[in-house]
Amino acid sequence: MTVITDKQTKAEEIKNEANVLFKEKKYPAAVEKYTEAIKENPNVASYYTNRAFCHLKLESYGYAIADSDSALAIDPNFTKANYRRASANMALGKFKEALKDLRIVSKRAPSDKDAKAKFDECAKIVRRIEFEKAIEHNEKKRSVADSLDIDSIAVEASYDGPRINEETKKIDLPFVQALIQRFKDQKKIHKKYAFMIVLAIREYMMEAPSLIEVSVPKDGQLTVCGDVHGQFYDFINIFQTNGFPSESHAYLFNGDFVDRGSFSVEVILTLFSYKWLYPQRLYLARGNHETDNMNKVYGFEGEVKAKFSEMMFNLFSETFNALPLSHVIEHKIFVTHGGLFSRDGVTLDEIKKIDRIGQGQPGSDGLMCELLWSDPQPEMGRSASKRGVGIQFGPDVTKDFLDTNGLDMIIRSHEVKEDGYVIEHAGKCVTVFSAPNYCDTVGNKGALINISPDMKLDYVTFDAVPHPSVKPMQYASQFSGLLGM
Known part of the structure; x- marks a missing residue:
């Protein structure tokens, strides 16, 4: 008994x-x-x-x-x-x-x-x-970019969307505006122009270091945004309410542009188009979801294949490998997607020299992995990550990193927050998350940070806006149920 x-x-x-x-x-x-x-x-x-x-x-x-x-x-x-x-x-x-x-x-x-x-x-x-x-292992993998013959791709006369000038191979503001409207109308752009956009950004990023120095426009502002996760209509709402990218209004998007939301293709092509148009006013950092393993699970791979092709996804993958890992704003604010490291003494120069392109996928340890996956904790010191990858770092770790590199604070993303942002570590570590009502279920606000030329930070929060009735992770195959979505 x-x-x-x-x-x-x-x-x-x-x-x-x-x-x-x-x-x-x-x-x-x-x-x-x-x-x-x-x-x-x-x-x-x-x-x-x-x-x-x-x-x-x-x-x-x-x-x-x-x-x-x-x-x-x-x-x-x-x-x-x-x-x-x-x-x-x-x-x-x-x-x-x-x-x-x-x-x-x-x-x-x-x-x-x-x-x-x-x-x-x-x-x-x-x-x-x-x-x-x-x-x-058996043969040197050939780059998708090297195997593409863009000129051989024909654009059908029936195509009624925006076009890139094939002689100059440049885009202009009317093209980007037409692109956004077409995406709002739930239409695709021609695959030739999608390839051209991604190739242009890949080429640009291949030449960039792993850490980028950023300045605030003297006659405007810099806006830092966190995860947008394929929520295209919320993403565009940021521009509609806070101002579109321009020569006087720079933006830094701090990773996790894709996955979960089912309009990730629209988000990333819009961001890449603005990067091509304003290379010194639109900055992009790699997040943990700009990686192959995450894209297989959370929908981006399936979405790209459904809307374009496997070759297009492989080109995105190559381009994500070339995205920088961190930014420093006016020599004062360190910006990266996840967080800090399992050891003290890491310098900006070390980060700048990370061979992200050679490494490709971030792996499960090392500086690149920790930049993409780590999270802050209120306790001092370090502990094992709640995520199973990266570490958790305390206020003393943040202070040591800032002191080592002569910086004032850290801005990172990577975590949904009820009010869209959280200030921790005695004001030295800020999390900003820009996908409101994450996955259509969480009910959180989104947030962004506007930074003026005198380095004042203004935190702006916003609510989700309506979107077409396409559920999150629509393209995630069998795994949305497994992951509790």
């Missing part, structure tokens, strides 16, 4: 409170409640998988893996823990690890068609990655 203790009863009550918070999408509060339940009774596997699901929603994939491990330590046959761990590894682009758990889930539930479909999709990705590696 099983005796139910007071602690077990209390733990169940707390777990039920956590479940209510989860249904209300109050994920941080739910995490706290599940943690309380675990303290009362640490021997229930489902408490850990419930908390893991919250961590998935909060993109804390490292924590979700740890909770899944704890659940399986209690009950090795608890299939839900394998599913949660597969979800977290998939979110991190660790497809082989995810496949191990999906194989277990499939075997234990052979009649579950959804589990089988996800297993098959993951297996297909793993096979493709292995095939691509084998090809690279």
